[in-house]
Amino acid sequence: MDILQGIISVLIILGFAPLFIGLVNKQKAKLTGRIGAPILQPYYELQRLFKKETINANTSSFISRFSPLLNFVSLITAAAMLPVGFWKPLISFNGDIILFAYILGLSRFFQILAAMDIGSSFEGMGAAREATFALFAEPIFFFTIGSISFISGYTSLFDIYHSIQLDNISYEVFIVICSISVFMLAVTECSRMPVDDPNTHLELTMIHEVMILDNSGLDLFLYQYSSYIKLFIYTILEISFFYPFSQQSYLVGILIFVFGSLVLSLALAVVETITSRYKMKNIPQYLLFATAIGILNLLIYTFTK
Amino acid sequence: MENVLSILFSLSLFYVSVTSRVKGYVAVLRFQGLILSVLVLLPFLKNFSIFGIILPITLLLVKVILIPSYINKIILDLDIKRVIEPTIQQIVFLLLVIATMIVIFISSSVIAQSTELNVIPFASGFSAIAIGIYIIIFRKKLIVHVCGFLVLENGIFLFGTAVASELPMMIELGVLLDVFVVVFLMGIALNKIRSTFEGFEVTDLGRLKD
Numbered sequence: 417m418d419i420l421q422g423i424i425s426v427l428i429i430l431g432f433a434p435l436f437i438g439l440v441n442k443q444k445a446k447l448t449g450r451i452g453a454p455i456l457q458p459y460y461e462l463q464r465l466f467k468k469e470t471i472n473a474n475t476s477s478f479i480s481r482f483s484p485l486l487n488f489v490s491l492i493t494a495a496a497m498l499p500v501g502f503w504k505p506l507i508s509f510n511g512d513i514i515l516f517a518y519i520l521g522l523s524r525f526f527q528i529l530a531a532m533d534i535g536s537s538f539e540g541m542g543a544a545r546e547a548t549f550a551l552f553a554e555p556i557f558f559f560t561i562g563s564i565s566f567i568s569g570y571t572s573l574f575d576i577y578h579s580i581q582l583d584n585i586s587y588e589v590f591i592v593i594c595s596i597s598v599f600m601l602a603v604t605e606c607s608r609m610p611v612d613d614p615n616t617h618l619e620l621t622m623i624h625e626v627m628i629l630d631n632s633g634l635d636l637f638l639y640q641y642s643s644y645i646k647l648f649i650y651t652i653l654e655i656s657f658f659y660p661f662s663q664q665s666y667l668v669g670i671l672i673f674v675f676g677s678l679v680l681s682l683a684l685a686v687v688e689t690i691t692s693r694y695k696m697k698n699i700p701q702y703l704l705f706a707t708a709i710g711i712l713n714l715l716i717y718t719f720t721k
Numbered sequence: 722m723e724n725v726l727s728i729l730f731s732l733s734l735f736y737v738s739v740t741s742r743v744k745g746y747v748a749v750l751r752f753q754g755l756i757l758s759v760l761v762l763l764p765f766l767k768n769f770s771i772f773g774i775i776l777p778i779t780l781l782l783v784k785v786i787l788i789p790s791y792i793n794k795i796i797l798d799l800d801i802k803r804v805i806e807p808t809i810q811q812i813v814f815l816l817l818v819i820a821t822m823i824v825i826f827i828s829s830s831v832i833a834q835s836t837e838l839n840v841i842p843f844a845s846g847f848s849a850i851a852i853g854i855y856i857i858i859f860r861k862k863l864i865v866h867v868c869g870f871l872v873l874e875n876g877i878f879l880f881g882t883a884v885a886s887e888l889p890m891m892i893e894l895g896v897l898l899d900v901f902v903v904v905f906l907m908g909i910a911l912n913k914i915r916s917t918f919e920g921f922e923v924t925d926l927g928r929l930k931d
Contacts, residue, residue, distance in 0.1 A: 589725045593732070701739055701812045708735050708819050715826040716728060716841060 422496065422506030429495040433648035434458035434641075436681060443685035462641055470633030475535040483530035484631070484638035490523040491642045491649065498652045499574050502659070502669030508574045513561050516573060517554070520605070520649075523642070524550055531627035542626030545696070549604060549611065549623065552703035556601045559710025560594050567717050577656045591657045593713050598657070599683070600706035602650035606643065609688035611699055621693070651680050722763060723882075726756050727845040730879060731822070734845075734852050737872060738818045739811060741804055743796060746868040747789045753849075753875045754784025760842075760882060783897050788871065788904050795864060795908050806861040814859055821855075822848045842883035849876025867907050874900050 438455040445452025454460075472480055496506040497516050524546065531543040565571055567590060568579040581587055604611050607624035616622055628639045655676035659669055694702060730753060737749045762777040795801070807814065822844075829844040853873025857866050878896070 589728050704815050705739050711819055712731055
């Protein structure tokens with residue numbers, strides 16, 4: 417039963433990830449006064465990419481060939497560790513927060529390698545930026561999830577979220593603060609607006625998009641799909657803070673999952689509408705701000721017990 | 722509840738150390754004023770009295786409405802540039818703030834073992850005092866110095882509520898009046914400087930001679 421539920425959760429994540437991004441884009445278009453592409457547009461794009469031929473650059477080596485697949489597989493593995501609704505995830509053991517972080521790190525590492533492998537100077541630039549900002553984004557994850565892990569006393573994502581009790585007021589504060597920094601983490605890792613503009617196609621200002629500039633066909637399909645999944649993974653990471661796990665109800669869990677995704681897509685759309693992209697030199701500061709929140713969390717917990 | 726408000730207060734301190742707009746400082750001052758007035762209001766919710774409600778209302782009036790709008794008015798009137806001019810990089814400033822807060826939290830938890838005090842409000846107030854001083858040291862604009870001074874003052878207020886649960890009311894009202902007068906004088910002083918010098922930077926004042 418547990419395995420079945422885990423498989424269903426992974427399928428939910430795979431199936432609804434493009435829908436989520438479509439929802440964000442549609443709301444963003446509405447907020448800026450445009451009609452916008454249909455909500456199902458990401459599915460159509462994936463379908464189109466799937467049918468196209470894959471062409472690799474002459475200079476590229478074997479890394480460019482297997483990097484897209486590795487990226488995709490590692491994101492699915494990460495997705496299998498997250499609880500959807502009230503269900504136990506497929507992979508869950510003590511200490512899986514470390515595995516979660518490093519699986520995402522692995523996918524990023526190979527994406528950076530593949531970008532440098534092609535030999536285009538623009539892609540090298542994008543890879544350098546991605547590496548720099550990833551360096552600042554990693555502490556956010558460890559300080560935030562780490563502090564929650566300290567508080568709850570568990571080291572598995574499912575157990576951590578399972579132990580959240582909303583009747584204790586100081587717990588609620590931790591949840592709110594952590595959700596702020598996880599939101600900033602999601603924005604950074606998925607290269608959304610204040611850090612990177614997903615719609616821009618000027619090579620000098622791009623971060624994530626420039627790395628997949630020379631990929632086509634199935635490779636591009638895998639990269640795009642994994643970036644959709646990545647955003648959805650971070651969304652779930654954020655929503656999971658608000659599960660009323662103490663009530664132990666499947667129905668409420670699923671309702672909160674749906675409602676939370678809708679609210680978060682609206683929040684992303686609003687943030688992307690009202691903010692402009694930061695200057696490159698200001699981004700580390702933005703990320704350090706989120707880390708500072710995590711440190712504050714840890715400090716408060718440690719010295720008030 | 723007191724802890725929750727103090728944590729929000731600390732978050733606003735982080736924001737004040739990364740923002741690069743004078744408007745951001747004013748918004749943070751408003752936010753902190755709101756937090757402090759709610760904090761003062763809380764004890765009176767249990768045993769309500771007309772006399773007790775005066776302080777929260779005055780706080781709200783002075784810290785949330787009067788002072789921020791006065792600073793906004795100065796910014797508009799004197800046409801001050803909207804970006805702060807830091808003397809060190811913002812990221813270094815933020816690192817300094819984080820390091821300071823770590824030290825303060827550790828030391829206040831050590832203090833709390835021997836005396837009776839509320840650690841989170843105490844440490845937040847203490848950090849606000851330190852950060853207010855940092856703002857005054859590491860920024861060039863005079864109007865930002867006023868904001869830093871007000872952050873410092875908010876810190877002292879929070880600090881006071883953590884150490885002694887109830888200060889005599891007249892003292893607290895006196896503190897408020899003091900601040901308002903200082904801000905008022907600062908506005909006048911800025912206006913005077915305007916008539917003598919062009920800029921509003923501290924570096925210009927180094928060249929003052931008689």
